[in-house]
Amino acid sequence: MAFVMTDTNFDELVLNSDKPVLIDFSVYWSVPCKMAGRLVEEISPDYDGRAIVGKVDVDQNPAISGPYEIPNTPALLYCKNGAIVDN
Template structure:
């Protein structure tokens, strides 16, 4: 079972921006209640889509520069990247099917 990749300023470009697969990035923080609800769902998706997509998590407190760059004002914020660009996003704790359908649409767009 694959886990979500821990992202930071050192690996963000390589893992997210240069990925040849769609990427789901969960911007979160330890103190954020809704983030803790979404976290296990993001991990499940990472395992289920390991061969089709990259799933990562980024701690906004430890990576404020990336949070600012992508305009993260409330968390959890889940951004979908494709070819290095943000193509979709979800703000707040949402059900797993919502996250999966958006990821599926990015994977499907490749076919």
């Protein structure tokens, strides 16, 4: 299961992680976000122990999405050592 990332746990799960991180930035009311979210949930167990897979609701956590300049949702970012590697 993908982690729910919030303002309180984001630093621990992403910025301070020694594992690669896939972040799904989304909003609960968007159909495309729901579709992407199902895929993220589906692949999450495949990476258990090797990577962190998480979801951020940008409406509920604007402090997280702001610095990443998320123009549209859904947006998937791949981070390593706290920095964006790919999107």
